[in-house]
Amino acid sequence: MNDKKKNATKKILVTRATLPPMEEYIEEIASLWESHHITNMGKKHNLLEEKLKEYLRVDQLSLMVNGHMALEMALQAFNLRGEVITTPFTFASTTHAIVRNNLTPVFCDINKDDFTLDVSQLENLITDRTSAILPVHVYGNICDVDEIDRLAKKYGLKVLYDAAHTFGEFYRDRGIGSFGDASAFSFHATKVYNTIEGGAVSFKVPEMYVDLYRLKNFGIRGPENVDWVGGNAKMNEFQAAMGLCNLRHVEEHIAKRKIVSERYRDNLENIAGIQLNIVQKDLVPNYAYVPIVVDESIFGSSRNEIFQALAAEGIGARKYFYPITNSYNCFYNKYDSNATPTALYISKRVLTLPIYGDLDLKEVDRICRIIIQLKKAV
Numbered sequence: 001m002n003d004k005k006k007n008a009t010k011k012i013l014v015t016r017a018t019l020p021p022m023e024e025y026i027e028e029i030a031s032l033w034e035s036h037h038i039t040n041m042g043k044k045h046n047l048l049e050e051k052l053k054e055y056l057r058v059d060q061l062s063l064m065v066n067g068h069m070a071l072e073m074a075l076q077a078f079n080l081r082g083e084v085i086t087t088p089f090t091f092a093s094t095t096h097a098i099v100r101n102n103l104t105p106v107f108c109d110i111n112k113d114d115f116t117l118d119v120s121q122l123e124n125l126i127t128d129r130t131s132a133i134l135p136v137h138v139y140g141n142i143c144d145v146d147e148i149d150r151l152a153k154k155y156g157l158k159v160l161y162d163a164a165h166t167f168g169e170f171y172r173d174r175g176i177g178s179f180g181d182a183s184a185f186s187f188h189a190t191k192v193y194n195t196i197e198g199g200a201v202s203f204k205v206p207e208m209y210v211d212l213y214r215l216k217n218f219g220i221r222g223p224e225n226v227d228w229v230g231g232n233a234k235m236n237e238f239q240a241a242m243g244l245c246n247l248r249h250v251e252e253h254i255a256k257r258k259i260v261s262e263r264y265r266d267n268l269e270n271i272a273g274i275q276l277n278i279v280q281k282d283l284v285p286n287y288a289y290v291p292i293v294v295d296e297s298i299f300g301s302s303r304n305e306i307f308q309a310l311a312a313e314g315i316g317a318r319k320y321f322y323p324i325t326n327s328y329n330c331f332y333n334k335y336d337s338n339a340t341p342t343a344l345y346i347s348k349r350v351l352t353l354p355i356y357g358d359l360d361l362k363e364v365d366r367i368c369r370i371i372i373q374l375k376k377a378v
């Protein structure tokens with residue numbers, strides 16, 4: 001195949017894992033062949049915790065094997081009962097973390113412009129069974145942290161943010177992980193920053209470090225004392241080494257995403273029927289996602305038609321988040337997705353477009369052309 005042909009058939013996925021230069025990773029892991037200490041809170045694990053606290057501007061942080069276990073372990077550490085108010089407009093992980101902790105999710109609807117919890121509906125959902133709120137900073141858009149904080153204080157609730165989309169974001173000069181009682185980050189390959197798989201909990205009270213340390217290691221307190229039913233959520237040294245390498249490049253990588261993201265905006269911002277992501281005040285964003293919401297009654301074609309047209313050209317957009325979690329088969333007949341009409345509405349119309357630092361701007365233009373060609377008079 002000549003180069004031209006190769007390019008013409010090149011598939012573009014919705015995202016692509018960032019890797020450091022190969023030599024850099026090899027150098028980083030070389031010492032592991034000397035120490036043979038490849039997991040169980042090793043040197044690289046501990047160093048990465050320190051580096052991430054500094055980078056994310058949080059006081060406390062505990063690394064985890066992935067973002068999902070960060071959510072599960074943080075919830076378990078809070079020792080909750082009853083109901084947790086959350087959003088259905090999220091990845092499976094958020095809701096599953098609640099249910100797998102034997103807690104009951106109570107679904108609150110979302111805002112139409114930033115897709116985070118509609119806090120005006122929050123207070124109505126609080127009962128004497130409510131023990132926590134688990135909001136999601138969707139696509140890196142941050143929740144109304146002030147109002148959530150106010151309500152949590154008023155009713156004595158814990159707040160755990162799903163911060164999987166917000167690596168390296170700052171709000172009013174504060175690290176995003178410093179809001180609420182705790183925040184769970186994901187360092188999965190598909191996220192802005194990765195440790196292959198990985199995650200972390202950032203939190204407020206220092207005592208939680210020991211709780212999480214035990215919980216992620218089977219609840220073991222000492223060699224002859226296991227006093228908590230923990231799990232195994234330890235980040236290993238190869239993951240931590242990837243994290244140390246990728247952290248050296250993450251700022252440069254986010255800067256490249258910014259250029260890609262702005263190119264989408266330039267192409268699509270005046271297309272009637274296409275809603276672009278909001279630009280939030282006082283937020284340093286990370287350009288994690290490029291969501292569009294397609295209103296067929298104005299644009300003339302549907303979200304699914306755009307998805308199909310892109311797929312036909314080898315371009316993988318993603319219906320993210322669709323379906324919403326309160327309509328999953330595993331929860332059949334338990335929840336009513338009609339009770340969160342905005343989340344339901346958005347989930348049927350949203351599409352996230354490909355973005356990663358090295359995505360060629362010509363490809364961005366091509367993706368936008370394919371979309372714009374589907375505009376029809378209505």
Ligand SMILES: *Cc1c(COP(=O)(O)O)cnc(C)c1O
Pocket residue numbers: 066067068069090091093094136162164165185186187188197198199
């Ligand atoms: C990715 C993601 C998770 C889970 O993180 P993993 O590292 O894949 O386990 C949780 N919540 C949201 C919103 C996510 O996007």
